[in-house]
Amino acid sequence: MSTESEHLESIVNRRYEHGFVTDIETESLPPGLDEGVIRAISARKREPEWMLEWRLQAYRQWLEMTEPEWAHVHYKKIDYNAISYFAAPKSDDDRPKSLDEVDPKLLETYDKLGIPLHERARLAGVAVDAVFDSVSVATTFKEKLSEAGVIFCSFSEAVENHPELVKKYLGSVVPRRDNFFAALNSAVFSDGSFVYIPKGVRCPMELSTYFRINAANTGQFERTLIVADEGSHVSYLEGCTAPMRDENQLHAAVVELVAMEGAEIKYSTVQNWYPGDEEGRGGIYNFVTKRGDCRGANSKISWTQVETGSAITWKYPSCILRGDNSVGEFYSVAVANNLQQADTGTKMIHIGRNTSSTIVSKGISAGRAQNAYRGLVRVMPQASGARNHTQCDSLLIGKECGAHTFPYMEIKNPTAKVEHEATTSKISADQLFYCRQRGISEEDAVNMIVNGFCKEVFNELPMEFAVEAQALLNVSLEGAVG
């Protein structure tokens, strides 16, 4: 028992590896939110009138909405007027055209994070659209992508260069007034990524973006829109780390995916925002709306996430299975440690015929953390032949943490076949004893058991991400014994 508490202490005392602040002058708006701020953001990004109007409408709708309280999380009320809604690296006016032109201090940041952008991008064949604070500063492999006809650019560029596409799809999956945080994002979103895969194109490489929060008191509001036209295929990777901060930082992103007939989108996330210190001070509030629309027949959207960071996670990547025979998948590992709180899960809305969905959720709670799975499977009356399987497992490490399951099933069609199973367990003394007898150290044994517990999800990650995720998990649960 005493080794257990020692080990737990070592988790509790673990410091955030990526905690530092890059000292770059940023040009921020003063804290506060009103129509003037939105006009200022829009003006600074030289947006067309329609974009400004869209933002203002979202803002007006947001004013009428109230912050949701149903999630199993507790935090001090956010003062939305104490947040600065825009921060951009100073060199916004003449953005670098290639990596050589990128501010060396930024590159240094990536080095500290262990992401040698240029090398890694070349070696792994990954195009990286890095968001530093709010404005994209480096984009690579653009030419190769444009040869294939793929559009992969920052959201601002898309508004400028592809307004017809943005107008057509923006808000079509997550409407402005979908929920409180989505409305806020729609009003003030700073930047993000835009991807368009034309008909019949298989994206020649995996797309990846690194998000980072760097300025104090700055909420970051990305907006990602991925459109996969008929018969196309794309795999998108998103990963993030954030410097150490004492104030809570608000992160309210919106991700919209559109899959047309026969298209497939695979969206993978490794989320490692700053979780706050041992006492729960600081840490990111991660209130994210992610939704995919399987608009065409035979389309497929697959979400894979490894969530280890953030003080509070409020995130439900969802699939609207509109097209006949469309497929939705959700694979998730959520780790909550210290005083972290996670309320995450998915929604699968079956509308088309013969649609199927799979949910695999693995929650790991340690320290004094609370980890909740919240999911909805809804089969509409017209969705004949719908199929869902949900598996939802929790692993508890320590006596003071919590693991919760809130699965909603709303079935309105008799031909639906829906199954849900959930289990809760801990790493048993027997399992550890067995491993130790065979010469495996306690720490390795725990890592092995935890990795085994998460294997189904890691298998879904692109290779280089899987390696990163596994390492992240080992660090997160170093020495933990249940």
Added chain:
Amino acid sequence: MSGAVSKIELAASFPTLRDEDWKYTDLSRPIAIAQQWLDSGSNEQPPDADLIDSIKAAADAAWIVIANGELLEASSTGLQEAGIEVSLLSSDEPAIDVPLANLNTQFRTGGIRIRVIEDRLDQRPIGLLVIDSAAGAPVMSQARVDIELDERAAARFIEYHVSSGDDEHYSNSLIRLNLAADASVEYLRFQDRALHHSQTARLNVRLERGSRLTHGGIDLGGRLSRNDLKIDIAGPDAVATFNGLYVAGTGQHIDNHTRVDHRVGPAVSDQEYRGILSGRSRAVWNGKAIVHRGADGTDAQQANHNLLLSERSEIDAKPELEIYADEVKCAHGTTVGQLDERALFYLRCRGLDESRAKRVLTRAFAATIVERAPIAELHELIGERVEQRLRELGDAS
């Protein structure tokens, strides 16, 4: 009783669809009945004596008849039963602060207290016959029973809900069941109401050290039926087993909410609910197990299986776990679907036609719960009623 309560105040004491626990169950019909009842005054009708007699004849029990919320002494046969004490409940009993329990406290006119002193498991069960009847205008009534079991006392209970009369009725019952250390209860709730009656029923159970509850709930009738079963495990080594069956046809809405609070361990809770839905019907099942900090050694199991037999039936299921301790074993499983095609094929290979094969499998699906129901001598009666209800629904669809 009702005092100067206005219709608006009355409506405000009901939960709404905005309340998480009532998300799928719309109480506007019961509210309308309650408001009309408030307007028109007393329209309670003496219940159908033949119906009471036929139930008493069919099931041998020490019957305590509660008609429109009040003790009907003349029909009750269980008031002088050995090993128990029956008295009227005083008006200052402790409140249970949830919306409909408050409604019951506010409007109840009767109330019964039952104390079980000794082990009477091998004697006839104690029957609570909750019968409501309205004529001329809708009626709302509040049945209220407090049951206490002394240490090592044991008893069997039937809570039987029926209705008579042509007008709409809304019944809101509140029953508390406290088991002292090592006490034991077998409890069967059987709801066989008329289809123009609505009811909300709450059973709050408290289990002390080593006590044991076996509960079965069968819902066949009612336009709207909502059951709240709340079990508080307050002592170690307590065991709660509860199963339920709901069968709904066109126009019916049956909602079962269960909640187990594992406050200490080791203790066991195990539940399985099954539903058969046909016609335009809707059922809700919400099972919640909360394992509180320190409740090590908890074993909480939940299962819910649903058969949807028609195009327009709907099930909303939600198995919830909230776990704050790590030495626990918790699992839940939920399924929704149709009859197993392979099982159907098997039966058809053996010469049963399709409708016959379906009937056999549907009945087998229901029989699992009926067979597990407490109070074995009532299995036949309940099995027959379930069969009759399934036949009615089969004929209709």
